Amino acid sequence: MSEPVVPETPQVPEPEAPSGPYVYDYAASPQRQIVMPKTVPLPSLRTYQAEVKAAAEADEAKWVKMQADFETAKAKAEAEGKDAPKPPVRPVPRKDDNDMKTPWPQEAKDADLLRLQECLGAKVEEIFEQAGELTCQVAKESILEALQLCRQDAQLNYEMLADETATHYPAATGFAFSVVYHLTSISRRKRLRLRILVPEGFQPETACAVYPGANWMEREIYDMLGIRFANHPDMTRILCPEDWEGYPLRKDYPTVGLGQRDIAFREDRGGMLERIALQKAGQLGINLKQPKAD
Amino acid sequence: MFKNEEMEINLGPQHPSTHGVLRVKLRLDGETITHCRPMIGYLHRGVEKICENQTFFQGQVWTDRMDYCSAVANNLGWAEANEKLFGITVPRRAQYIRTMLNEFNRLASHLIWLATHALDIGAMTVFLYAFREREDILDMNEAFCGSRLTTTAFRIGGLREDLPPGFEKMVQKFLAKFPSCLEEYENLLNENRIWKKRTIGVAKLGAEDAIAMGVTGPVLRAAGVPYDIRKAFPYAAYAEMDFEVPTRTEADTYARYLVRMDEMRQSARIIQQCMDGMPEGPVMAKLPKILKAEVNEVYHATEAPKGEIGYYLVGEKGSSNPYRFHVRAPGFINLQSLPKMAEGGLIADIVAAIGTLDIVLGEIDR
Amino acid sequence: MGINQLSTLEHILITTKVEKVMNWSRATSVWPVTFGLACCAIEMMAAGASRFDFDRFGAGIFRATPRQADLMIVAGTVTYKMAPIIKTLYDQMPEPKWVIAMGSCATAGGPFDSYHTVQGVDKVIPVDVYIPGCPPRPESLIYGFMKLQDKIMTSSLADRYKDIFEEVG
Amino acid sequence: MNKILRTLIPFDIAKGLAITGKHFAKVFFTANRRKVPFHIVSEYPEVVAKVQPRFRGRLTLLKDEQGEIKCVCCLACEKICPTQVITIEKGKKEGRKMPFPVRYDFEMERCIFCEFCVESCGFDSIILNHQFELAAYNREDFSLGMVGAENMFEPSNVGKFSVADD
Numbered sequence: 001m002s003e004p005v006v007p008e009t010p011q012v013p014e015p016e017a018p019s020g021p022y023v024y025d026y027a028a029s030p031q032r033q034i035v036m037p038k039t040v041p042l043p044s045l046r047t048y049q050a051e052v053k054a055a056a057e058a059d060e061a062k063w064v065k066m067q068a069d070f071e072t073a074k075a076k077a078e079a080e081g082k083d084a085p086k087p088p089v090r091p092v093p094r095k096d097d098n099d100m101k102t103p104w105p106q107e108a109k110d111a112d113l114l115r116l117q118e119c120l121g122a123k124v125e126e127i128f129e130q131a132g133e134l135t136c137q138v139a140k141e142s143i144l145e146a147l148q149l150c151r152q153d154a155q156l157n158y159e160m161l162a163d164e165t166a167t168h169y170p171a172a173t174g175f176a177f178s179v180v181y182h183l184t185s186i187s188r189r190k191r192l193r194l195r196i197l198v199p200e201g202f203q204p205e206t207a208c209a210v211y212p213g214a215n216w217m218e219r220e221i222y223d224m225l226g227i228r229f230a231n232h233p234d235m236t237r238i239l240c241p242e243d244w245e246g247y248p249l250r251k252d253y254p255t256v257g258l259g260q261r262d263i264a265f266r267e268d269r270g271g272m273l274e275r276i277a278l279q280k281a282g283q284l285g286i287n288l289k290q291p292k293a294d
Numbered sequence: 295m296f297k298n299e300e301m302e303i304n305l306g307p308q309h310p311s312t313h314g315v316l317r318v319k320l321r322l323d324g325e326t327i328t329h330c331r332p333m334i335g336y337l338h339r340g341v342e343k344i345c346e347n348q349t350f351f352q353g354q355v356w357t358d359r360m361d362y363c364s365a366v367a368n369n370l371g372w373a374e375a376n377e378k379l380f381g382i383t384v385p386r387r388a389q390y391i392r393t394m395l396n397e398f399n400r401l402a403s404h405l406i407w408l409a410t411h412a413l414d415i416g417a418m419t420v421f422l423y424a425f426r427e428r429e430d431i432l433d434m435n436e437a438f439c440g441s442r443l444t445t446t447a448f449r450i451g452g453l454r455e456d457l458p459p460g461f462e463k464m465v466q467k468f469l470a471k472f473p474s475c476l477e478e479y480e481n482l483l484n485e486n487r488i489w490k491k492r493t494i495g496v497a498k499l500g501a502e503d504a505i506a507m508g509v510t511g512p513v514l515r516a517a518g519v520p521y522d523i524r525k526a527f528p529y530a531a532y533a534e535m536d537f538e539v540p541t542r543t544e545a546d547t548y549a550r551y552l553v554r555m556d557e558m559r560q561s562a563r564i565i566q567q568c569m570d571g572m573p574e575g576p577v578m579a580k581l582p583k584i585l586k587a588e589v590n591e592v593y594h595a596t597e598a599p600k601g602e603i604g605y606y607l608v609g610e611k612g613s614s615n616p617y618r619f620h621v622r623a624p625g626f627i628n629l630q631s632l633p634k635m636a637e638g639g640l641i642a643d644i645v646a647a648i649g650t651l652d653i654v655l656g657e658i659d660r
Numbered sequence: 661m662g663i664n665q666l667s668t669l670e671h672i673l674i675t676t677k678v679e680k681v682m683n684w685s686r687a688t689s690v691w692p693v694t695f696g697l698a699c700c701a702i703e704m705m706a707a708g709a710s711r712f713d714f715d716r717f718g719a720g721i722f723r724a725t726p727r728q729a730d731l732m733i734v735a736g737t738v739t740y741k742m743a744p745i746i747k748t749l750y751d752q753m754p755e756p757k758w759v760i761a762m763g764s765c766a767t768a769g770g771p772f773d774s775y776h777t778v779q780g781v782d783k784v785i786p787v788d789v790y791i792p793g794c795p796p797r798p799e800s801l802i803y804g805f806m807k808l809q810d811k812i813m814t815s816s817l818a819d820r821y822k823d824i825f826e827e828v829g
Numbered sequence: 830m831n832k833i834l835r836t837l838i839p840f841d842i843a844k845g846l847a848i849t850g851k852h853f854a855k856v857f858f859t860a861n862r863r864k865v866p867f868h869i870v871s872e873y874p875e876v877v878a879k880v881q882p883r884f885r886g887r888l889t890l891l892k893d894e895q896g897e898i899k900c901v902c903c904l905a906c907e908k909i910c911p912t913q914v915i916t917i918e919k920g921k922k923e924g925r926k927m928p929f930p931v932r933y934d935f936e937m938e939r940c941i942f943c944e945f946c947v948e949s950c951g952f953d954s955i956i957l958n959h960q961f962e963l964a965a966y967n968r969e970d971f972s973l974g975m976v977g978a979e980n981m982f983e984p985s986n987v988g989k990f991s992v993a994d995d
Contacts, residue, residue: 133593162602167618220626255775336739336745337737339739340776341772423710425710771911797961803961
């Protein structure tokens with residue numbers, strides 16, 4: 001069970017603001033502020049149904065309370081001999097006049113999802129449809145099994161792994177990331193989304209054995225979010241330099257990086273001064289060696 | 295005295311034929327490549343992270359700058375993914391205009407591919423000819439959106455403005471001359487001995503390998519798989535268009551060249567149909583002033599010139615920013631297959647292999 | 661006194677003329693290095709292609725190696741992974757050399773105010789002309805290039821190496 | 830034998846030259862007959878470049894007929910700007926009911942010319958004009974604004990597209 005990760009703001013000396021009007025105020029930049037999410041926007045039929053039920057109950061309770069208030073007010077008014085107050089009208093939700101129709105999660109009716117549930121049994125945690133897309137959430141230990149089933153089963157036959165990515169949910173309890181696999185069946189013209197929820201430190205099984213194309217996508221997930229995949233042939237960073245610190249797409253990482261604006265340059269036109277030697281890439285990608293003071 | 299030794303060399307990041315800042319680490323046995331490892335990230339700009347701090351409306355400008363050769367296709371995917379997230383119905387005229395601009399964009403992207411690919415292999419003239427036609431398309435981009443390259447063409451729910459006056463005339467003028475221009479390129483290349491020697495049988499990638507690696511776009515179609523998202527999962531106005539999906543079975547560089555040339559013909563056909571059947575009506579759906587998402591996740595894929603571009607969006611309840619924004623970049627996935635294409639071949643052929651993948655580093659690194 | 665004056669005059673006459681000729685020849689045959697980073701590189705290619713013929717300014721020969729080039733057009737976003745390479749390339753260019761920062765990204769990091777982007781290439785190498793735009797039109801690039809030509813024409817050797825002379829003594 | 834001959838006699842070069850020559854002749858003669866310039870190269874510095882009416886250039890504040898700045902500091906452009914290049918300071922001016930921008934800063938070095946600001950403006954007080962010759966020697970020159978900048982307020986000398994014109 002992982003607690004919501006409270007970000008430790010590293011103590012980085014602010015770069016000194018050079019004079020001149022053109023300098024962008026980095027300290028005040030909205031990109032620098034970390035806003036931790038408070039909710040867990042994980043679409044799920046179960047939570048949606050619970051929300052709808054809770055909302056209906058609250059609505060009903062409000063209505064009952066309004067009626068009770070009316071009764072007491074009426075009794076009070078009668079006792080005092082005044083005119084009776086207006087009976088309450090149940091408020092109807094306001095209808096917006098626009099072309100938007102929010103897609104809500106719906107019961108799974110598609111044959112593929114039912115087939116997955118039939119084959120995997122209790123390993124399937126949830127199936128639902130939303131916005132015309134099929135989602136199947138499986139247990140995190142049995143993702144490889146589910147992928148193999150999708151690839152090899154004659155009725156499913158999802159040949160291509162279109163995309164694999166992950167999302168960070170720091171506010172959630174019980175898990176920290178969701179990893180989603182988007183499968184495409186070229187022959188059947190269908191798409192399917194598999195989803196697992198993984199806690200911090202858990203290493204899900206790699207999909208490279210079933211879909212070799214997952215290699216780089218999993219490296220990107222590791223680079224950006226810090227989820228390591230078990231049995232992956234080459235679990236190294238792909239976009240950031242090898243010695244980059246932190247995982248940028250986590251919610252506790254600021255958009256403007258940590259202490260990265262300290263590149264200094266000294267004009268060295270003729271090559272007569274001491275050359276500014278390039279060092280091995282430092283902590284944050286680049287470290288230009290300062291020239292010695294004369 | 296002579297030892298059998300493998301040599302390791304770096305191709306890039308500054309190399310004229312890597313189309314940007316790609317670095318490829320090669321191990322050579324003589325002139326044969328035994329090991330090939332593409333290294334990317336030299337243009338990683340953190341688009342996904344920036345978008346999480348921007349509203350849905352603002353997010354569009356970042357999609358322009360991912361695949362800068364086909365900004366309109368990226369805009370289309372972004373707009374459609376958002377429309378799926380919010381459940382917006384787009385007016386029909388807007389769909390037609392989107393389709394038309396998307397096809398123009400495919401032409402521009404394929405032309406720039408043709409120009410640079412031919413330049414890499416040694417045909418300079420095609421570069422000058424292809425850029426000549428591309429300028430006409432960019433003029434149309436500018437007439438419609440106000441910018442040549444980074445168009446910011448569409449808005450969530452439709453378009454900002456209708457077509458400018460005189461646009462139809464420009465389109466017809468372009469369509470009248472474009473087929474003859476295509477013939478010109480083919481005259482220069484199709485039977486060119488150098489071109490044929492450097493492309494036929496080079497950088498093969500079979501259908502099974504391609505599907506396993508997740509490769510999409512013309513590279514997959516040149517291997518004989520007629521998978522085109524415009525046909526398989528129609529979006530915009532493609533369901534009403536009559537066009538073919540050109541395929542080849544040779545799966546080599548020359549086949550990909552032919553597939554792309556045929557695709558340009560089909561694009562011109564689609565543009566003509568769009569102009570003929572352009573419906574009247576509004577171009578923007580009725581929307582609230584500020585779009586607030588509900589808890590929802592969508593993955594919307596469209597057919598960009600390079601392959602399948604997919605947008606994965608997670609919405610947070612009551613928030614106008616995307617909670618998570620991820621791009622399935624076609625170049626990123628296609629580039630994975632470079633070792634499969636290049637290993638066992640000659641070092642000179644890796645230039646052809648990189649060129650035929652039609653990569654744009656902006657979308658690979660994002 | 662007289663001799664002294666004459667030598668001063670001679671000195672002025674000859675050096676200014678040589679400088680002028682040198683500047684003229686440099687300004688009219690600036691060879692840029694082929695170095696595209698991002699979106700602006702496409703517009704740079706367009707500037708070199710058929711409609712905006714960069715050859716008209718003597719700058720159409722894009723060299724693939726920095727050792728044969730005088731001008732580096734930094735066209736695109738500079739990231740932390742790329743910055744050391746740009747510095748190396750710049751160091752490899754022979755003197756005299758000039759740099760054009762093309763586009764918002766090279767000028768100031770542009771829209772990409774993020775963890776992996778250098779906020780302006782002038783943090784890594786000195787820049788002579790900045791061209792804003794995202795990306796700039798080819799005409800913008802040509803205008804910026806003409807500004808660079810003006811700068812080359814009006815520059816003098818003494819100014820160029822002033823700080824270095826001062827330091828060396 | 831055939832191969833050697835083909836290698837010796839440069840057929841392909843001749844073929845390529847023929848195509849180029851044919852093309853040149855075609856363009857040359859049609860252009861001459863129709864009395865149109867047959868070259869496609871734009872003569873930019875000598876001939877003023879033509880841009881399309883919707884072209885997005887530099888941001889400009891507009892004045893109304895009385896010479897007053899139209900901007901009323903609703904801060905819509907500041908909020909919608911994806912790169913946060915606009916900074917407005919609200920203030921008051923004598924003899925004016927609406928708020929008056931004491932400072933209107935525009936950092937052009939970061940601007941991406943997306944025209945979202947103009948789209949969001951409900952008072953038509955800003956436009957992106959047709960100016961694209963913006964190169965400068967210093968980054969300071971890109972910091973435009975009401976304080977210390979000269980032509981931030983002037984309407985562009987080139988006519989700018991507006992939605993009403995269509």
